[in-house]
Amino acid sequence: MKVAVIGSGIVGSLVAREFTKYDVDVEMFEKLPDVGWGITKANSGILHAGYDDEPGTVRSKYCARGNEMYDKLSEELNFEVKRIGSLVVAFDDEDVKKLEELLERGKTNGVKNLKIISKIEALEIEPNLSREIVAALYAPTAGILAPWEAAQAAVENAVENGAKLHLSTEVFNILESGREYTLKTSKGDFTFDIVVNAAGLWADELAEKAGVKVTPLHPRKGEYILLDQPSLVRTVVFPTPSEAGKGILVLPTVHDTFLLGPTSEDLPPTEKENTTTTPEGISKIIKNVRKLVPGINISKTIRTFAGLRPENDIKDFVIKKEGNMMHLVATRSPGLSSAPAIAEDVVHMMLDGYNVSLRKDFNPYCKPVPKVAHMSDEEREKLIKSNPAYGRVVCRCNKITEGEIVDAIKHGARTLDGIKFRTTAMFGRCQGSFCTVKIMNIMKRELGTDFDEIRKNLPNSKVVDGDVR
Numbered sequence: 001m002k003v004a005v006i007g008s009g010i011v012g013s014l015v016a017r018e019f020t021k022y023d024v025d026v027e028m029f030e031k032l033p034d035v036g037w038g039i040t041k042a043n044s045g046i047l048h049a050g051y052d053d054e055p056g057t058v059r060s061k062y063c064a065r066g067n068e069m070y071d072k073l074s075e076e077l078n079f080e081v082k083r084i085g086s087l088v089v090a091f092d093d094e095d096v097k098k099l100e101e102l103l104e105r106g107k108t109n110g111v112k113n114l115k116i117i118s119k120i121e122a123l124e125i126e127p128n129l130s131r132e133i134v135a136a137l138y139a140p141t142a143g144i145l146a147p148w149e150a151a152q153a154a155v156e157n158a159v160e161n162g163a164k165l166h167l168s169t170e171v172f173n174i175l176e177s178g179r180e181y182t183l184k185t186s187k188g189d190f191t192f193d194i195v196v197n198a199a200g201l202w203a204d205e206l207a208e209k210a211g212v213k214v215t216p217l218h219p220r221k222g223e224y225i226l227l228d229q230p231s232l233v234r235t236v237v238f239p240t241p242s243e244a245g246k247g248i249l250v251l252p253t254v255h256d257t258f259l260l261g262p263t264s265e266d267l268p269p270t271e272k273e274n275t276t277t278t279p280e281g282i283s284k285i286i287k288n289v290r291k292l293v294p295g296i297n298i299s300k301t302i303r304t305f306a307g308l309r310p311e312n313d314i315k316d317f318v319i320k321k322e323g324n325m326m327h328l329v330a331t332r333s334p335g336l337s338s339a340p341a342i343a344e345d346v347v348h349m350m351l352d353g354y355n356v357s358l359r360k361d362f363n364p365y366c367k368p369v370p371k372v373a374h375m376s377d378e379e380r381e382k383l384i385k386s387n388p389a390y391g392r393v394v395c396r397c398n399k400i401t402e403g404e405i406v407d408a409i410k411h412g413a414r415t416l417d418g419i420k421f422r423t424t425a426m427f428g429r430c431q432g433s434f435c436t437v438k439i440m441n442i443m444k445r446e447l448g449t450d451f452d453e454i455r456k457n458l459p460n461s462k463v464v465d466g467d468v469r
């Protein structure tokens, strides 16, 4: 049995890995040169507890369950999850009523240990919060992660278990012929028994081309500010939500920076690549986060960026099975938190009725990759003795070594962003000012490419035009 998964964001990558647990042939199609670069690259990276989603929605079915599944996943796939908890803060009686609603929703959705706490209790957890707050909803099961790390690890593990990955391969159409489906792609035609469309912002257009009617998507932009400052909060701090969504929040990242945002701006369906940041968006973030945490120092900004949510009018995930095709549309927030549970159900739904057995040789584990900055002195010394490249620091901000850059290349990085999103080099205070050229030299040596062949990410993102000196 041959299975195709289109899209290697967090949803497609976990679906593909889930299929490799069974005795089927799996192939993944991704139009970009690397995995996890779609919606999965730019979001808040929160494992939502699951109190936000109205009971009865598809979101409410998957969020808390998916959140729980991340503990096992992070252990198997070797990516970091920090269970730091979250607070939704109330500023007046109206907000408190909303917290009570969220508490009830959460209980119905199966969220564990959710409770409303007093101002004093909230300030004990978060001393830098505004003194104007009156209460908070505390969700200890909320967590944070770097979503692209989870997608990369899931794809890598799927490939280790026999899946085939087609990068830079865009699927233009899915044609049904008898009991088979032909994918028309930029690299030719491929035939499969089962197809899963997890194409993120483009899943609606692909479904329509395959003759399946789904609710159309439009992007909802979320702009962010990233600060190089030890976070002034320990948990994820939300304002009370409104019609526009969960609001502009503040949180620490797993890489020890401090994230502020996102805004929420609906764009027309034609703007699925508009990830520009705007002066209006940035001002709005600053105004809103200062209400939550007055001491935030915006001069510590190292980057602004934006992500695009795939929104539909019903504000819910659409999981639509049509024959042996599955279309996963509107994988909006909390799609990251829900992804493992969605993947498990999708694979069960697609294999239901087939006599397919679980593989006895499935290996759930990703090999650990050395993270030199996180090691003890003894561990580091031992590693450097075995390979001196782990002793040569290339990225000074995040203390990433030459050995780790070479590892990233061995794990498939072919662009600067490929290295950045695998190692966190160029992610720190200087945003690559000091280390980019050093990294390019390592890429030149390891890959045998010329300087002007190295790209930041996409084929047209040249970094230099030739040798300077």
Ligand SMILES: Cc1cc2nc3c(=O)[nH]c(=O)nc-3n(C[C@H](O)[C@H](O)[C@H](O)COP(=O)(O)OP(=O)(O)OC[C@H]3O[C@@H](n4cnc5c(N)ncnc54)[C@H](O)[C@@H]3O)c2cc1C
Binding pocket: 006, 007, 008, 009, 010, 011, 012, 013, 029, 030, 031, 032, 035, 036, 037, 038, 039, 040, 041, 042, 043, 044, 045, 046, 047, 048, 169, 170, 171, 172, 198, 199, 200, 201, 202, 203, 206, 221, 222, 223, 262, 307, 308, 309, 310, 331, 332, 333, 334, 335, 336, 337, 338
């Ligand atoms: C601002 C913002 C904040 C968010 N915050 C959170 C949060 O804190 N917690 C949470 O749970 N969720 C959050 N989300 C939602 C979460 O990010 C998404 O649900 C999730 O990343 C969706 O993953 P995906 O795999 O469906 O899509 P993607 O990551 O976009 O993956 C789809 C992939 O398909 C590829 N593709 C598209 N078309 C084709 C084609 N024709 N052929 C081949 N490949 C194709 C794309 O290149 C892409 O790599 C947020 C989203 C945004 C934008």
